[in-house]
Amino acid sequence: MKKIKFFTVLTLLLLFWGAVQVHAAEGTILNVYHQGTQASKGSGSITWQYVAMDTGKQLGGEPVSAAAVILSGNGSTLDYAPEYCAAHQWKPVAPWTETAEQGAIASRVIVKGSVSDLGTYAFSGMRNLSTVILEEGVLSIGDYAFSNNPNLTAIYLPDSVASISNSAFGAINRDAVIRCSQDSYAYAYAKEQGLKVQPAVCTHGQTSWKETRKATCTATGQKIQTCPDCGAILKTETIPALGHSWSGWTVIEKASVHSPEKQERTCSRCSAKEHRTVGSVLTPPSSPVKAASLKLSGKSSLLTGKSLRLKLSVAPSNAEKPSVTWKSSNSRYASVSSSGVVKAKTAGAGKTVTITAAARDGSGAKAAIRIKIKGAVKKIKLQAPKTLKTGKKARIKATVTVGKGGSKALTWKSSNRNYAVVTSKGVVKALKRGKGKTVTITAAARDGSGRKARVRIRLK
Missing domain, CATH: 2.60.40.1080 (Immunoglobulin-like)
Structure with a gap:
């Protein structure tokens, strides 16, 4: 059989066709991919179409379509086999499930009321099938007609159905629900077989919300309320933009004689940054200002064999940074370079040394820091x-x-x-x-x- 190429078909929430007698309106046919006609049992013929169908739903303003098989004509379908082989007495495979694409992608089956009976294996093994809709007029469902459909969850049966094989719905999704009138044969059959059953009209008793678009600091999000029983989208709501979650202001550039202090803050959610200037430019000193005090900062511990550079800061802020003399309290434990780089030695493991920096500008300013040397x-x-x-x-x-x-x-x-x-x-x-x-x-x-x-x- 000629294989069929498809564009992407989105299979979304199940479309609920419901009325007291389960009259299922299949929606607008958007495209017919393939079709054929086959003789029915006795007189008459069965026509089948493989189509893209408008589900009546929208997502992001765009219509949602689904792949479907539609059976029409008159009379009863033939009895089919899941595969063409001697074990099934060389019975034919149903033509609407014969190609790989049709059996894999079709998510719906719609049987018109003019088709009275469905034979064996009529829709068996369609692995993507999720919804079955039989219109008023269908009388019976044969052996294994809808068996081995693991994704089948919604089955709509009319009051006209008067006979259903015990194996008709074998090996389908355990959460599958038969929807029919409470006084119908189908309702009694579902109860007898231990299948889930619900009245045809959904009351949306339980609903759930799902976020379809996350809100950001500057953009709104969206969430939808759906009915898990029938798949209907009941409400769509906008999620307000979150707004920035700013950190505190930090100084990224100190004030100078050329520019005022520059500060920055960051949003913890989206990493956006905001800047501002504070105060005014500094007035140049009339003469060099000597350091009044020095301060050393850095890690308080150091592994043997490792090095770290100490940071020297000067007060007041407008003082000239003087050249300094660096000294270690015990050079056998740790050494310090002329640029303030401390290196811990193996002999110093478990010891503590004091590193001193003394200004050489005659101000007498000095600073010290204690560093514990740890064995690695x-x-x-x-x-x-x-x-x-x-x-x-x-x-x-x-x-x-x-x-x-x-x-x-x-x-x-x-x-x-x-x-x-x-x-x-x-x-x-x-x-x-x-x-x-x-x-x-x-x-x-x-x-x-x-x-x-x-x-x-x-x-x-």
């Missing part, structure tokens, strides 16, 4: 089980070799949190979805030494 992590060794059952936990034993005064604190990480998670204490838990997978657990030193170790665990 030298080695991390992990012991863990090679396998772990899903749902179970296991603690990874970590042996950390560290220099004097150093920290043994570790940071734990799983290579895939969907398969296994690990706590801050190295306790691993295998998750169900990770069964048969292998994850890598990494333990990294938190002292900045860069040391880390890994262990692989297979999840069973």
